[in-house]
Amino acid sequence: MKIKAPSQLQKKIIITLGILLVARLGIFIPLPGIDHDTWNNHLTQNGLLNFLNLFAGGGFTTIGIFALGIVPYINASIVIQLLTKVIPKLENLQKEEGELGRQQINQITRYITVLWAILQSLGITFWLKPYVFNWNIYFILDCILTLTTGSIIIMWFSEVITEYGIGNGASLLIFQNIVSGLPKTLQNYQINFNNSANIISLFILTIFFLFILISTITIQEGKRKISIVSAKQLSKTSKLSPQSYIPLKINQGGVMPIIFASAAIALPPYLLQATNNSILQRILVLFIPSSLLYLPLYCLLIISFSYFYSSLILNPIDIAKNLKKMGASIPGIRPGIDTTKYLNYILNKLTFLGAIFLFIIALIPPCISIITNNKSFQGFGATSLLILVGVAIDTAKQIQTYIISQQYDNMME
Template structure:
C-alpha cells in the first residue's frame, strides 16, 4: 500500500490530482469552522460542550456536515441537500417518463439530469436553511442547554434572510467543490467530501468516549470501542466486496466477413446492492414524527409516546421499527435500481444468454429470483450493522453520534474502497509493464 502511494506521488499528473484534491479538502474544512453572521459563537460553543444538548435529533445531518451543523457555520448544511436531491431525482426517474427518457439519451441526458439536481439542491438548501435558522432561534437545536435561546440574539427579518442566503451559498459552494474534485481531482468528489465530513468527527468522538469512561481512566472503554470498530470495519469490507457473479455467454454472429461475439462475461450482483441509502431513508423517516412533536410542543398522550419511543434511539419500538424500515427500503431501492426485465431484454438483443436458462422472460425470472435471495442477507446485514453499536455499546455512553455507527462505517468503507480502486486504475494506466518485466 505504501509503495502504491509512493508511485502515485512520483507520477506528475496523478500527483497534481492528489494535491488538488487535498487543497479542496483543506478549503472545505476551513469553511466548516467559519460561523455565519448573526450567530453568537460563544453560546454555540457552550451548547456544544453540553453533552445532553449535543445528543439531539440532528445527529445524522451533523455527521454529514462534519460537525458544522451544530456550530452553525457557512457549510452547516454540508452535502446533505445534494444527497437528498440526488436520491429524489433517482426515484423520480422511475416514475416520470421524461426523466427516464433523458437517462437513456446517454451523456447529454445525464448532463440535463445533473442540472436538475443542482436546481433541486439549491431549493432544498433554502428550505433546510430556513428550518435550521428557525430551530436555532427557538432554542430547539440544543435540548437542555441553558443558553440555547440566545444563539441568535438579533431575530430580525434581515438577519434571518442573511443567514439563510449564507447557508444556501455555502451549500452551492460545497457542490461546486465536489464537482471540481470529480473533474480535476481523483474523481468521486461528492463522496470524498462526505468521507471527509464523517472522518473529521472521529477523533473528538473517540476522545469523548475515553473522557467519559470510568475504567482505568477510560482507556478500557476506549480500547473496547476501537476493537469493536475494527471488527465492524472488517465485516463491512467483507460484505461490501461480496457479490454473486452470474455467467453470461454471447453467441457468435457473422456481420459481413467479420465475426462478433463468442465471449463470456458475468453480471455482478452485490450482496448489498442498495448501499447506505436504506439506512438514510429509515433514519430520515423516523426523525419526522420526533421533529413534529418537538416543534408542536404538545403535551398530549401521543406526543409523549412518540418522544419516549420513536425519539429515543435506545427504545425497543425505535430499534424494531428502524430495523424493519431498513429491510423494507433495501428491497424497495433494489427493485427500482435494478430491472431484471431490462437486463434480460438487452442480453437477448445482443445475443447473450445465461447457460442453462432460456433467453427472454425465463432469464428475467431467474435474475429476479437470485436478486431476492441475495437481498435478504444484504438487508439483514444493513439492519444489524446499524443497530449493533447502539445496543452493544450503550453502557459506554454511546449515542446516535457514535463514530462507529452503521451509516458512518458504511460510507467510509465504501468511499475508501472506491477511491483506492480509482487510484489503482490510474496507476495501472500509467505504469503498465506487461507480462514480462
C-alpha cells in the same frame, strides 16, 4: 538541478486535497448575530441535529457558511433518481440521449439543489430564531443567501473533484466531514489502564471494531456472479467462460439505506419533544430508543430502504432486454420473462441479506455499550464506518486504475 514536473496523478491528488482543505475551512467561518454557546447546548440534546451534524462535519455546531455541506446536492440527486423512474422523458434522457442527456439531467439536479438549499436554509433560519440577538428581515435574507451560496459552492467543489481530481467529489466531502469528527468522538473515551474492567472493555471494543471493519469490507465487495452465455460462445465451445457473468452486489444500495433509516428513526424523539398533543405523544413514545418497537421499526426501515435503492439501481427487466439484444442468456433460464423472474428472485434474496447485515452492524455499538457498561462506545457509529470503508475502497480503486492506465500508456509509447 532540474526539478521533475508533477505527474498527472499528483496533480489530481493536489487538486483534490486543496479543494477539501478550502471546504473544511469554510465550516469555521460562522454566521454573525447568533448566540453560539446557547445553540451548542441545544445541539447536544437534539438527536436529529446531531445526525445531520455528522454529515456537515460540525457545520451545524458553528453555523458556518458551508453548514449545509453536500446534503442538498445528495437530496437533489435522490429526487432525480426517483423522478427518472416516474417521468418517461427523464428516463429517455438518461438511457437514449447519451452524454448530452446526462448533462441535461445534471443541470436539472443543480437547479433542484439550489431550490433544496433555499428551503433548507429557510428552515434553519427559523430554527435559529431563539438564538439570534437581533431577529429581523435582514437577518433572514442574509442567513438564507449565505447558506444557499455556501451549498452551491460545495456542489461546485464536488463536481470539480469528480472531473479533475481523484474519486467521487460528493463522497469524499462526506468522508472528510466524518473523519474530522473522529478526534472529538475519541475524547469521550476515558480508559483507565489501572482498572482491569476498563482494559477488558478496550479489548472487547477492539475485537468488535475489527469484526465490523472486516465484515463491512467483505459485504461491500461481495458479489453474486450470474453466469451468462452467448450463441457465439456455444458455437465455439461447450464450456462456459468464467469471465462471462453479471455481477450482482450483496449490498446494492451501499450506505444509503442505513443513512435514511437512521434519519427516520431519529425523528420520533425529536417530535416527542416538539409536540404537546397527548395522543401523538403516546404513539411516539412507542418508537423511542428505550421502547420495544424501536428495533423492529429500525430493522423494517433498513429493509424497506434497501429494497427501494435496489430497485433504483438495477432493473431486472432492462437486464433481461439487454441480454436478449446481445443474444446472451443465463444457462438453464429462458430469455425474456423467465430471466426477469430469475433475476428478481436473486436480487430479492441478496437485498434481504444485505439489509440484515446493515441492521446487525447498526446494532453492534449499542450492544458494546451494554456489555461494557460504557455509553461512550456508541460514538463508533455503523453509518460512519460503512461510509468511510466504502469511500476508501472506491477511491483506492480509482487510483489503482489510473496508475495501471498510465503504465499501459507508457508501454504503448
